[in-house]
Amino acid sequence: MAKDELAGAIAGLDQEKVLSLVKERLQAGVKPMELIGNLQEGMARVGDLFEEGEFFLSELILCGEIMKEAMGLLEPELAAGDRQYRGTIVIGTVKGDIHDLGKNIVVMLLRGAGYKVIDLGVDVAPEKFVQSARENETPLVAMSMLLTSAMGTMKECVQAIKESGLNTRVLIGGPIIDDKVMQFSGADYGSTIASDATKIAEKVFKTA
Amino acid sequence: MSKELTFKNLPPAVCVPWEVKAKELGEIKGDAALIKKEWENLDLMGYLYIWNWVQR
Amino acid sequence: MAEKTSLFEERKKRYQAAMNLEKPDRVPIRLNFSGEFITKVAGYTFQETYYDWQKNNDATRKMLEKISDLEMVIGGANLWWAALHDAVGAKYLRFAGRDLDAETMFQYVEEPYMLPEDYDDFIENPTEWIATTYLPRIHTELAEPGSYRATAGLIKGAFGLAQQLGSGAEAMASYQRDFGVVPTITGISKAPFDTLADTLRGLSGIMLDLYQRPEKVKKALEVLVPHNIFYGMATAQGDTDFPVFMPLHRGAYPFMKMEQWVEFYWPSLKQVVEGLWSNGKRTMFYAENIWTPYLEKIAELPEKSIIFHVDQTDMEKAHQVLGGRFCLSGNVPNSLLAFGKPEEVKEYVKRLLDKYARDGGFILDAGAVILDDAKEENIRALIEAGLEYGVY
Numbered sequence: 228m229a230k231d232e233l234a235g236a237i238a239g240l241d242q243e244k245v246l247s248l249v250k251e252r253l254q255a256g257v258k259p260m261e262l263i264g265n266l267q268e269g270m271a272r273v274g275d276l277f278e279e280g281e282f283f284l285s286e287l288i289l290c291g292e293i294m295k296e297a298m299g300l301l302e303p304e305l306a307a308g309d310r311q312y313r314g315t316i317v318i319g320t321v322k323g324d325i326h327d328l329g330k331n332i333v334v335m336l337l338r339g340a341g342y343k344v345i346d347l348g349v350d351v352a353p354e355k356f357v358q359s360a361r362e363n364e365t366p367l368v369a370m371s372m373l374l375t376s377a378m379g380t381m382k383e384c385v386q387a388i389k390e391s392g393l394n395t396r397v398l399i400g401g402p403i404i405d406d407k408v409m410q411f412s413g414a415d416y417g418s419t420i421a422s423d424a425t426k427i428a429e430k431v432f433k434t435a
Numbered sequence: 436m437s438k439e440l441t442f443k444n445l446p447p448a449v450c451v452p453w454e455v456k457a458k459e460l461g462e463i464k465g466d467a468a469l470i471k472k473e474w475e476n477l478d479l480m481g482y483l484y485i486w487n488w489v490q491r
Numbered sequence: 492m493a494e495k496t497s498l499f500e501e502r503k504k505r506y507q508a509a510m511n512l513e514k515p516d517r518v519p520i521r522l523n524f525s526g527e528f529i530t531k532v533a534g535y536t537f538q539e540t541y542y543d544w545q546k547n548n549d550a551t552r553k554m555l556e557k558i559s560d561l562e563m564v565i566g567g568a569n570l571w572w573a574a575l576h577d578a579v580g581a582k583y584l585r586f587a588g589r590d591l592d593a594e595t596m597f598q599y600v601e602e603p604y605m606l607p608e609d610y611d612d613f614i615e616n617p618t619e620w621i622a623t624t625y626l627p628r629i630h631t632e633l634a635e636p637g638s639y640r641a642t643a644g645l646i647k648g649a650f651g652l653a654q655q656l657g658s659g660a661e662a663m664a665s666y667q668r669d670f671g672v673v674p675t676i677t678g679i680s681k682a683p684f685d686t687l688a689d690t691l692r693g694l695s696g697i698m699l700d701l702y703q704r705p706e707k708v709k710k711a712l713e714v715l716v717p718h719n720i721f722y723g724m725a726t727a728q729g730d731t732d733f734p735v736f737m738p739l740h741r742g743a744y745p746f747m748k749m750e751q752w753v754e755f756y757w758p759s760l761k762q763v764v765e766g767l768w769s770n771g772k773r774t775m776f777y778a779e780n781i782w783t784p785y786l787e788k789i790a791e792l793p794e795k796s797i798i799f800h801v802d803q804t805d806m807e808k809a810h811q812v813l814g815g816r817f818c819l820s821g822n823v824p825n826s827l828l829a830f831g832k833p834e835e836v837k838e839y840v841k842r843l844l845d846k847y848a849r850d851g852g853f854i855l856d857a858g859a860v861i862l863d864d865a866k867e868e869n870i871r872a873l874i875e876a877g878l879e880y881g882v883y
């Protein structure tokens with residue numbers, strides 16, 4: 228169980244409690260960044276619960292909604308420059324594929340974990356990944372894919388990053404990722420589980 | 436938000452119920468069953484067209 | 492001609508025997524090809540078959556000429572005619588050659604096109620709500636009901652669909668006549684939850700509804716049950732020789748936790764399957780992705796009322812729990828068809844059939860819809876293996 232009450236309320240998906248605790252603490256003068264830290268702790272717990280098979284997509288999506296509302300209360304209180312990120316990650320669903328529900332969950336978890344996430348959307352071409360990685364100087368690009376038929380473009384996307392000369396790692400994810408796909412694509416990391424994204428990001432950003 | 440609905444709780448296959456149409460037509464001079472059958476057939480086509488955009 | 496007729500009868504008999512849990516002469520081979528695969532084999536561009544319905548229907552014919560021993564087809568290549576969607580101004584679809592490259596698969600833009608506040612009207616009269624609120628919302632041509640554009644759009648849409656269905660039926664009859672192939676399915680329907688989740692509320696919408704307005708969701712599902720039974724029968728034009736297609740989308744693991752699945756997904760789906768079955772109509776229970784946790788519940792359905800299709804569901808468990816009760820199909824991995832070698836495909840099929848088809852009640856198919864990544868030689872290998880190892 229999470230130590231902090233607010234973190235616990237997020238992990239318990241208790242919307243009312245989350246919102247009232249955020250309001251209460253803001254009034255008591257707690258710094259918004261500290262509250263964001265609490266929310267992130269709860270979110271990380273939710274990611275773990277999903278991975279352990281305790282939580283399902285319905286719960287992840289509800290959690291995302293609660294986070295959104297809580298952030299809505301916090302954002303006006305944040306002074307410019309207040310917001311600190313653990314780093315920037317570029318993400319998108321590869322060209323030829325438009326499934327984005329899984330990717331959106333990954334985005335939510337990464338944001339929840341304190342990263343700035345540049346979401347390029349769906350049907351993203353190799354050049355677009357490279358361009359965004361360059362502009363944002365990110366050490367990690369994440370790609371999502373559900374269709375087996377998008378495997379070819381997935382590989383092109385990975386290769387484009389590799390050949391760009393950028394010092395950027397590539398994480399691929401989706402339900403059909405396995406050893407064969409990993410080998411074929413040449414990606415650095417791969418997973419079928421959304422919450423792995425935060426773990427892999429942690430690894431990458433530690434060494435970055 | 437909610438517009439006034441023309442009908443409530445219509446069953447499948449029906450856009451405009453025959454009973455409603457029959458009332459509007461008043462006295463039917465010939466074979467009412469034939470008119471009803473053909474009304475319902477085209478009504479069904481309308482129904483399937485409408486639902487085709489949702490059942491996909 | 493007579494030869495094709497007897498081929499048709501032979502295949503139909505084989506298919507039906509398997510669905511009835513009997514042992515036919517050999518395992519039937521049913522391959523669920525996407526329009527894109529068929530288009531590729533036929534040598535057309537995606538844009539050509541999405542837009543030109545003649546070519547769309549011709550593509551299947553070309554495939555049947557090129558790949559021998561195909562026993563079943565669904566119809567022309569694609570499900571959706573792009574031109575019809577242009578005529579009504581469909582916001583939610585993007586097509587090759589229009590807003591996508593000519594060789595890109597179509598794209599669906601998922602949004603909550605039905606809003607939370609629409610539930611009440613939907614529940615009171617879904618047909619009217621779809622016609623008066625939903626269609627103008629998702630079709631730009633219909634945006635101003637009563638206007639010239641909207642009136643023309645409605646007329647063109649209705650004509651377009653009639654034209655599409657008419658030419659599709661003609662094409663199907665010609666495949667049957669010239670190649671002796673049987674229809675994989677007749678008619679289509681959905682789990683009520685999927686009707687609500689796919690085109691209406693979208694995934695995030697429906698998932699939040701489970702928490703924020705569960706009673707409305709349940710009421711809407713209840714309202715949908717008779718419509719979905721009817722839709723399956725009507726689109727099959729009353730046929731009961733072949734199963735109705737039911738692609739099951741949002742009931743897979745891990746969309747919902749068990750309690751939610753039991754409360755929201757299952758009851759209305761069960762009613763639809765049972766309703767169809769009471770009309771003599773079997774359901775092709777196309778369980779996309781993973782359904783392992785729900786097998787025991789599915790076993791509650793009337794014996795033989797479904798063909799349980801295995802995608803990523805644990806095959807061993809599906810066989811254990813559902814075998815002997817329902818015909819099983821699927822399981823050949825799509826990644827194998829895309830990346831494997833023909834020998835590997837044959838080897839896989841052999842093992843699959845040895846293990847799970849021995850007692851009959853089995854249909855050979857890929858796990859998921861076969862996309863254009865599948866190699867033609869692997870499809871041939873799959874068929875060969877079926878012909879060779881599938882004999883009883």
Ligand code: B12
Nearest residue numbers: 325326327329371374375400401402421599779780859860
């Ligand atoms: C919803 C859905 C759709 C929706 C997509 C809506 C949207 N906005 O995403 C619509 C209707 C548009 C659609 C369209 C199509 N679909 Co579809 N679709 C599905 C369905 C039912 C669910 C997918 C889903 O959203 N799952 C829920 C999410 C949350 O799970 P997920 O994406 O797997 O993500 C999880 C993990 O994989 C992971 N993850 C995902 N991305 C990433 C990224 C990283 C970095 C990490 C770490 C982890 C990670 O984390 C998530 C949470 O754990 C599946 C079948 C099924 N039940 O799975 C078919 C399925 C994926 N679709 C399929 C097909 C064939 C299509 C179409 C081609 C249909 C057609 N021929 O008519 C089109 C494709 C159009 C295109 N150009 O892409 C096939 C693919 C088969 C194959 N050979 O690859 C499937 C498997 C169905 C089937 N069994 O045949 N589809």
